[in-house]
Amino acid sequence: MAIDPNHMEHDMGTDPNQLSRRERQIMEVIYARGRATAAEVLERLPDPPSYSAVRAMLRILEGKGHLVHESDGPRYVFLPTTPREQARETALRGMIHTFFGGSPENAVAALLDLDDELDADALERLAERIADARKEGR
């Protein structure tokens, strides 16, 4: 059941583990929103720099292959090149390895333990999901 850390290897060019401080912050803003203009990124950055600094970083991230842009009227909207589903799986695996000894079960348990918690409906849905998984024999 342990997660193989080698499973997390990627092309270094778009490996999130190679992102610098600001690059990472920006990618997180964009994933949280799904897509974002420079102004929208700027609004959400911790310790925000200037608008032109944000644009410069976005261009760099595009140059590295992490982002592409579309035009929306006069402005650019940036999207991640790695689909969200893939990016979050990568992030989950990394977190399981770093903080949960490779065990997804421990990670699920920790999620269930968070204070601001899953409500009854969510727990019911999850219980059903788990029951389904058990029926499928996995």
Added chain:
Amino acid sequence: MAIDPNHMEHDMGTDPNQLSRRERQIMEVIYARGRATAAEVLERLPDPPSYSAVRAMLRILEGKGHLVHESDGPRYVFLPTTPREQARETALRGMIHTFFGGSPENAVAALLDLDDELDADALERLAERIADARKEGR
């Protein structure tokens, strides 16, 4: 049920979101191991630099308050100042915000969907845990 992003604010000095590329990689190695010497960190770093470069980074991380060291014979063993339980909660909340629209339920569902999957015993334990949580009325 949405996670409040403001819940993630920390003293900027030890805020993981402020870690640079290499600092973050090193912190992840140390959390994965629980504690580590410079040599052990070096073994696990992607694109590893020299031993002395690793030591210099460890000293910096100690100076910033992220690590402390103990002596183990002639060598130093480094430990994170933020306990693992706290660090992983921070990481989980951040991930839920970035990739799961603030919903822990979505995160749990994604974990359940990982390929290399929870086995039957783990599913049973989680099902019990969920049943307990539902009995407690939360």
Added chain:
DNA sequence: AGCAGAATGCTAAATTCTTAGCACAAACCG
């Protein structure tokens, strides 16, 4: 004892990151 390897403290240089300003264009508003 002598030597080689492992360790620390320290320093500075190389490299990378981050920032913001300029010139120009486009869009908006009175």
Added chain:
DNA sequence: CGGTTTGTGCTAAGAATTTAGCATTCTGCT
């Protein structure tokens, strides 16, 4: 229309990060 605001492309400088070497000490082995 004119002035202001918002946007892009581009550049370079300052700041931060990363790297590794030196001097010294300690440890282990022959």
